[in-house]
Amino acid sequence: MVRTATTHYFGAGPALLPTEVIKKAAEDLVEYQGCGLGLGEISHRSAPAVAVVNTTKSNIKQLLHVPDTHEIFFLQSGGTGEFSAVVYNLLASFAKKAGKKGKADYLVTGTWSQKAAEEAKRLGVDVNIVVNGKKASANGKYDFIPEPETWGPFGTADDTAYVYYCDNETVNGVEFSYVPIVPEGVELVADMSSNILSREVDVSKFGLIFAGVQKNIGIAGVAVVIIKKSLLDKPTDEELTALKIPLAPIVFDFPTVVKNNSLYNTLPIFNLHVVSLTTELLLKNGGLKAQELISNRKAEKLYAALDAAPSGVFNLLVEKKSRSRMNIVFTIIGEGKEQVFLNDAKAKGMTGLSGHRSVGGIRISNYNAVSEESVDLLIDWIKKFSS
Amino acid sequence: MVRTATTHYFGAGPALLPTEVIKKAAEDLVEYQGCGLGLGEISHRSAPAVAVVNTTKSNIKQLLHVPDTHEIFFLQSGGTGEFSAVVYNLLASFAKKAGKKGKADYLVTGTWSQKAAEEAKRLGVDVNIVVNGKKASANGKYDFIPEPETWGPFGTADDTAYVYYCDNETVNGVEFSYVPIVPEGVELVADMSSNILSREVDVSKFGLIFAGVQKNIGIAGVAVVIIKKSLLDKPTDEELTALKIPLAPIVFDFPTVVKNNSLYNTLPIFNLHVVSLTTELLLKNGGLKAQELISNRKAEKLYAALDAAPSGVFNLLVEKKSRSRMNIVFTIIGEGKEQVFLNDAKAKGMTGLSGHRSVGGIRISNYNAVSEESVDLLIDWIKKFSS
Incomplete structure (x- = not known):
């Protein structure tokens, strides 16, 4: 089974997982270790x-x-x-x-x-x-x-x-x-x-x-x-x-x-x-030392792109020292601009960017499974949108 | 994806599900409605x-x-x-x-x-x-x-x-x-x-x-x-x-x-x-009226096969009026006989037949997904074992 569509997904959760994990899980749901049964169908004490x-x-x-x-x-x-x-x-x-x-x-x-x-x-x-x-x-x-x-x-x-x-x-x-x-x-x-x-x-x-x-x-x-x-x-x-x-x-x-x-x-x-x-x-990929480097790098370049925008485009909501590496929240200044940002992002294959229903705005979630490729694509869009 | 092995599974739970359900679920885990994401990866409020x-x-x-x-x-x-x-x-x-x-x-x-x-x-x-x-x-x-x-x-x-x-x-x-x-x-x-x-x-x-x-x-x-x-x-x-x-x-x-x-x-x-x-x-299959007929028929023929065995083979543990249609429990009389029953059943592709760890014996679970074919195969084995 393959995913027919390519999605760069930045939703806040339940969230994207590595495609290879999801594919293996799906196989194991149908049949686990060749036993004729899937992993959802056996006793939890087996x-x-x-x-x-x-x-x-x-x-x-x-x-x-x-x-x-x-x-x-x-x-x-x-x-x-x-x-x-x-x-x-x-x-x-x-x-x-x-x-x-x-x-x-x-x-x-x-x-x-x-x-x-x-x-x-x-x-x-x-x-x-x-x-x-x-x-x-x-x-x-x-x-x-x-x-x-x-x-x-x-x-x-x-x-x-x-x-x-x-x-x-x-x-x-x-x-x-x-x-x-x-x-x-x-x-x-x-x-x-x-x-x-x-x-x-x-x-x-x-x-x-x-x-x-x-x-x-x-x-x-x-x-x-x-x-x-x-x-x-x-x-x-x-x-x-x-x-x-x-x-x-x-x-x-x-x-x-x-x-x-x-x-x-x-x-x-x-x-x-x-x-x-x-x-x-x-x-397999080097443990949390490796993951931390990746998570931090992705977050840093996203914030850098947002910070580099001319003033009056984005409003970053969180004080720099407290910024989350996982959920990057901001609003876009100007009526209707957020919808333009979201719609055009979607047209480019990027989804899951709406802020939480209680606060609105934009939220980029940068969990482990969000690839550097997705982040780079989003950064391109942020740069283009703000230029 | 297919199940490589054929298993007639009578486990008490988590239990067998219809193969077509499991296959569809596995597909939807990988990608749901062509959206590029699986159903485990999207917001519960989407x-x-x-x-x-x-x-x-x-x-x-x-x-x-x-x-x-x-x-x-x-x-x-x-x-x-x-x-x-x-x-x-x-x-x-x-x-x-x-x-x-x-x-x-x-x-x-x-x-x-x-x-x-x-x-x-x-x-x-x-x-x-x-x-x-x-x-x-x-x-x-x-x-x-x-x-x-x-x-x-x-x-x-x-x-x-x-x-x-x-x-x-x-x-x-x-x-x-x-x-x-x-x-x-x-x-x-x-x-x-x-x-x-x-x-x-x-x-x-x-x-x-x-x-x-x-x-x-x-x-x-x-x-x-x-x-x-x-x-x-x-x-x-x-x-x-x-x-x-x-x-x-x-x-x-x-x-x-x-x-x-x-x-x-x-x-x-x-x-x-x-x-x-x-x-x-x-x-699709006719609702609970249809399912009830099937569940009852499968249970009745299993009990009939056990009841028809010569005395001294099986010990059915539950009074007739209180017998469960879903979980049919009995012991096999004679030292080591239960293990023979289970081992030979397994060799014929029938598994999940051990009683609960707290009570032992044999337990046949007859949930909705257990097919008539599986039940008939088990009945054949019960007849052969007891003859």
């Missing part, structure tokens, strides 16, 4: 399915150099499900350690961290907003990540279960270029849904990292979680209830999921297999 | 993705004659996730109506309804086990569905939010041949994960029906839910918390999901598309 789980874990462990202090597992979930799962599980870990219900600190730098903080509040967490990018912004928008010196105050290891942040904000186009420094003894939690495996990460700094896979490494249906093993210890359900800590639905109870090698309930093995294939390809 | 949601809803509405009093929606979930989701949502509906926390009645007739009841208890529900098939059984096993006259007592509409049962127990091979009659005003909830769309159902009798799709109608990753619309009304989160009713994680909050046409968070559209294709095929 040997080939368990091998998919173990291979994907191993690939991610190699790519991110995940230390033995941390465990990798998979859930039938995405980012929004993990907003809730973080609450249940990190409050339980803290209660095990401290014998009480912990608070939580949130760095709110865009739509997704805002939603995560709202969900924590909804579930009864005492949420401390350490920084709010929108309130700190001169424009009243999530258009930068305020300097760490302006944050605070954080909670303490004595009362706070975790500090939460979103490493890359897909809607607003801001990305952390560093790992936030948090008080000693407070666990750091990161949503890396939209930039996972696009660069190297020092996993040892994190209590928990999660990512819905459907932007950079897979099709929707699975979340990857990396957790510090010591956080898998929890009180009994009775103790949690007495402390007014909500219990996770069993499918989101991390200790249960880990104890069962991600197979407590039916994991969508076919969807995980796509992650297995993309991570295999990343390893 | 027009083609929304069309998949709407088409699947429409197909299921037609197949099950879902009345306008009921809503169909989809979740990134499976049966085990729904055990919890039922609790959150049905207690909320009841609290809206009655201003208090409701109890719940469970009919426990096998492993899955037992797990569902345990999850409800864990989440703080006052669970009333109306019937326990294992305790009622002379063998101490879930080997029959006790007669309704022996059940009870049920709760009342005044104190009980719902009555829960599992329509077909995959592990134990018992299936309801009727819809349980419950007290007026108490909502009936059914897990139909393993027999959904294998027969006609009078949806109007149910408050809620759910099904993980990976047995009869899809690959793992999605649950189908049909709910009485009046149950989508719920108190505020504050009211729920005051009543000690646990809040659903937002991805399992049915009113939120329905309000967003199943797209509040990222639904695995590719996985749902497989359901769209199987339901389209069912409609």
